[in-house]
Amino acid sequence: MKISVLAFGIAKDITGQRFLDWELGENAKLADLRAELEAKFPALLELAALRLAVNSEYANGDAVLKENDEVAIIPPVAGG
Amino acid sequence: MLEIKLFERPLDAKHCIDFVSEGGVGAINVFIGSVRDHTQGKRVVRLEYEAYAPMAIAEMEKIARQAVAQFGALKIAVHHRVGTLEIGEAAVVIAVSTPHRQASFEACQYIIDTLKQTVPIWKKEIFEDGEIWVAAHP
Numbered sequence: 001m002k003i004s005v006l007a008f009g010i011a012k013d014i015t016g017q018r019f020l021d022w023e024l025g026e027n028a029k030l031a032d033l034r035a036e037l038e039a040k041f042p043a044l045l046e047l048a049a050l051r052l053a054v055n056s057e058y059a060n061g062d063a064v065l066k067e068n069d070e071v072a073i074i075p076p077v078a079g080g
Numbered sequence: 081m082l083e084i085k086l087f088e089r090p091l092d093a094k095h096c097i098d099f100v101s102e103g104g105v106g107a108i109n110v111f112i113g114s115v116r117d118h119t120q121g122k123r124v125v126r127l128e129y130e131a132y133a134p135m136a137i138a139e140m141e142k143i144a145r146q147a148v149a150q151f152g153a154l155k156i157a158v159h160h161r162v163g164t165l166e167i168g169e170a171a172v173v174i175a176v177s178t179p180h181r182q183a184s185f186e187a188c189q190y191i192i193d194t195l196k197q198t199v200p201i202w203k204k205e206i207f208e209d210g211e212i213w214v215a216a217h218p
Contacts, residue, residue, distance in 0.1 A: 008132050076215040077196070078213070080172050
């Protein structure tokens with residue numbers, strides 16, 4: 001199945017693009033995607049923290065992904 | 081009761097105060113976060129803020145609703161800037177009204193502290209000799 005990955009802040013610098021199309025096996029979990037992202041972009045592992053959001057909500061690794069989900073890579077936030 | 085927005089242009093603190101003032105509230109508290117001219121001894125030239133806009137709005141709304149539930153806030157405005165900011169410009173304006181003053185301080189502090197932890201907004205500091213994404217690395 002195909003999902004969309006969005007990268008923000010330093011994560012966009014690391015991946016080199018804002019939008020990435022990603023192919024995942026059926027019933028893949030967020031933890032599976034995280035492992036793939038970290039394998040392809042090891043600099044993500046050097047960040048102080050890394051959270052993922054599914055369709056604009058923070059989600060845990062056991063969240064099951066569906067076709068066309070939008071996953072955002074959220075490096076440490078610094079608003080305010 | 082809530083006005084939560086992102087802006088690519090300068091923020092209007094007076095608008096936020098007017099928004100939360102309607103209806104004869106007892107106390108109004110305002111926090112403005114603005115761009116410092118230095119970080120750890122280095123001169124900052126400007127800042128660039130980036131947001132995951134739909135989620136940033138949704139997270140700020142959650143925080144504001146929690147402030148209503150927890151501190152009895154009557155009205156809340158949270159305006160956050162994105163894009164390029166010069167020294168001294170406001171990055172965020174938070175205005176809260178409550179019946180009594182103590183809750184207005186607590187609600188305002190809760191909102192800015194939580195915003196800094198959960199809202200997907202990122203800040204890049206531009207120096208004369210380089211740039212850094214704030215808080216990205218340990």
